[in-house]
Amino acid sequence: MKLRWKALLGIGLMSLLTLGLAGCSNGNQRSEGVKGNKxxxxxxxxxxxxxxxxxxxxxxxxxxxxxxxxxxxxxxxxxxxxxxxxxxxxxxxxxxxxxxxxxxxxxxxxxxxxxxxxxxxxxTYGALLVRAGDQSGIHSWKDIKGKRSAGEAGTTYQKWAQYMGAKLVNYDNASGILNDIANGKADFVPNDNYGLHMNVKYSPVKGLAIAKGLYYRTNLMGxxxxxxxxxxxxxxxxxxxxxxxxxxxxxxxxxxxxxxxxxxxSKPSNAHIKYFHVPAKYKGLQ
The missing domain is CATH 3.40.190.10 (Periplasmic binding protein-like II)
Structure with a gap:
């Protein structure tokens, strides 16, 4: 995934190279692009x-x-x-x-x-969207084990969640994920910190929050x-x-x-962020 799962839509959702060219060029020519240079x-x-x-x-x-x-x-x-x-x-x-x-x-x-x-x-860096009342029972990194992680299959975030021992609840798109966190069908959404904050701010789904102090980056994020x-x-x-x-x-x-x-x-954050190295064997699929 984008080595990210798309941020969910604020109205209740928040959401390989063949040798074909997308604008073939050589080093001395302006790129053409699929629609020409206009x-x-x-x-x-x-x-x-x-x-x-x-x-x-x-x-x-x-x-x-x-x-x-x-x-x-x-x-x-x-x-x-x-x-x-x-x-x-x-x-x-x-x-x-x-x-x-x-x-x-x-x-x-x-x-x-x-x-x-x-x-x-x-x-940016990763964070966890959880239920506001009890933070979905996730108050430390070790609490993630056994919890249900909602996201798009194969994304960097689901790979990380799998590495952390979470059970994956994979979706084809963002629709319904916030509701599923709120109603307990899933426990958390690992994703971009700033995107998740926008979900909490703009979504009509109530009872959501960002897990306090659990911010991270991984080798998969570049x-x-x-x-x-x-x-x-x-x-x-x-x-x-x-x-x-x-x-x-x-x-x-x-x-x-x-x-x-x-x-x-456009510049790196000074927030305290924990780093994780996710081995290649974790595919974010389950």
Missing amino acids: EIVFATTGDERMSSYHSPKTHKLIGYEVEIDKQIAKGLHRKAVFKEMAVPEELTAIKTGKADMAGEFALSSVYKKNYLFSKTVKY PGEGYLINKKDTQLQKEVNQQLTKLKKNGTLKRIFIKYYGVDL
Whole structure:
């Protein structure tokens, strides 16, 4: 998964490379992309608050990821085109050339073989969404053993939960997960700390909270989150990284993150975060 399971939608949800090209190029040519050099196609889910979601008022696609996408496209003098799809389809779209790139992926070794990485865009860490009353009985790391972890099969978060001894409750999408935590069908959701806080803040599902003091990172998360790009499109990778450097230097990334999260995620956090190394044998499947 994105080495993350998509954040759940605030309205009650919160949610590989063939040799086909997504814009073949050589080192001296501008990347073409799947729609030619007038457009750049971003794969996105459209159901992640605050990353990529539809405004309840205007129904337009908004979010920090969407705004950064548009800034990148603007800097490349191209039009940003969005194709909404689930996480597995995002990966396939980049690989088969149906999209040029996709954001908010962990820049992890899991993807290194099949995709090019952008520079780190977002620095974050994991947390646990639990029932507010008793914190789902999870007050220390050892309490996770035997608890039911809700998430998307095979994600970095479910792999970590499996490593920690949790029972996996895997979902095809984010729908219903918050309700299942609240009603006791599952015990916790391991995911991005800031995304989970948005779930608690905006979801109509009541009785949810973030487990206190249980923040973590794993080897599967890489240095942070950024864009995955077609393995052959080195020119696009170069251009995107140039734009990200500019956006960070001029404060645009900071402004966008503060707009959606109230905190600057373009730099590492100083929070106390425990590190775990998850062996490759854990697949997040059960």
